[in-house]
Amino acid sequence: MTINSKGKNMRRWLLIGTAVIALSGVGGAALMSSMGAFNSITTQYDAACTSVGDMAGPEDLAIDYDAGVAFISSLDRRAGMAGDIATGAIHRLDLNGSNSLTEMNVTGLDAAVPFLPHGVDLKTIGGTQYLFALNHRSATDPAAGHDIFVFEVRENTLDLVEHYQNSGIRSPNDLAAIDLNTVYFSNDRGKFGNFANLVEMMLAQKIADVSVYDQGEVSLSAPMAFANGVATIDEGKTVYATAMRESVLKEFKRDPATNTLTLVREISVGEAPDNISVAEDGSLWVASHLNLMAFDGHIKDASALSPFQVYRVDPATGDSKLMLENDGSLQSSVSVAAPYKDKILLGTAFQSGIKVCPL
Template structure:
């Protein structure tokens, strides 16, 4: 009997050790990182936690989603904002949501520009603990944002990113199945693929993708026929064909990236720029450290596509000294804007 107990205990220890080793390997903790970037970067202050950034397709300026998450973690939340930044100018960023008086803690954002030039922004907002919604803004004649609508639904459990297909319809990712709490932690560490993607058809939300492994960034091709989805824990990019009439998505392929992808931006050439977390547990430690002293590496991938074939290049890698935990890399011409989840400064980079 004693031998059986010892044998059982030994097997349990081996299983647990194997699980821990797999978790560390999946999180990229055994990777050797060699920081590099062929261009040059300078910090831009005034927009802490610039978690998502997108460029206007023709006018050269970017919209930046900013929220001081360190202040929120410390129990002193401050109002977040959407800013406009021209990387080619020395002018400081301009706050566009000063007139928005509701609690505002923005996350992912998306821009739709109509044929007549009218601009609509959808922004994921976490106004209070346990509250989730998507805000719809129009860009006024003075460039300021005019709030038009707050969209709420029980299906918005843990919204992360959003992509518009027109001025009324969009897709939004739920990075978790469970709201913040113990079950969400279990979901993360057991790597449960139970997140989803919702489609808002102008009237209501419905699920269009299920079984995602931390669905994070989402974007689409310029013609609207293809949707791209980043899955952090799945360390992959999924590609879907989109039915323009129904909004339904059909899976075409999944590309393993070997890293934890965050947001996806698509440049004027149709190339994908993906900010990523090569060591996920380093990012978790960085996120939990209110002081910001614990750093996490930052990575940017560029994917060029030819049909369903993708060529991937690592454009930027930093060990956390320049920037930590980058969530987005938005590119327009020679400029790349790199936004962190927590750091007080974002990076304005000139590509080689």
């Protein structure tokens, strides 16, 4: 989700929507059901987890399985919602026992452009490792603009090597790189304005999209209802995207000549799927919000719980398996889940720090 949809605007959608629902009888009950209002967990995951770091809003992450490190995107969304200065950063987490956490030094950015990172992707091209990151120029105003930053990864430094902008990058949420010049990304809304946002969200209108940035041009590839996480496998031959308001993971075949996406299948991955992680064995791991009404409650009140689930998808068969679920007491607003050896990392949109848990 973007900072806007996870923050002030989404809160407005759901707050107004709750009032509409309360007045709309049977239809309102159906809408509430579609947002998971009546969902509850069946098996509580209560393992002893380690909390790492105190960075606010570590919403997305990418793992370098060879080096045993994770790169984590963080952004203080609550500060932005409150009208304060929203701060963001990229952190490097050692996964080989020390849990050492380092805030990466970012070089090459225009000092006048706020660094408010969101979705990230890690890719090695020509022997060089790059971190791709979506950036918002405002914590609350999507019209302020957005960026795709491409950083060369060094030991404790991210050096900017490419910077992409385009009006088609309207409300970006997540991204997945094919190469240095070709990046798929999600726009999680199709319209702006409180009422239009409310209608789009509540009625699950398929006017958000996955688009592709290719050498300066943006083309819409796949419309859907609240596009969210994006990932690629098979050297970019297959693209995946979560449609939060359709409750599915969509699998697409990609035409490398045209970047066109053809829908192959839709896979059930919980009520409101968020980010996608590609594990070392090639499986897909999807974090899913179990109850969007509870998620809204957590946005308004940090002490309110927001339950989550984590699904593992076999890309060969499309089989989806529930791996863990929790009522939010372990971590609320969980937006990303990524396995590493016998552990799993859980990131969150609004709380602080990463949870490292046994699998």
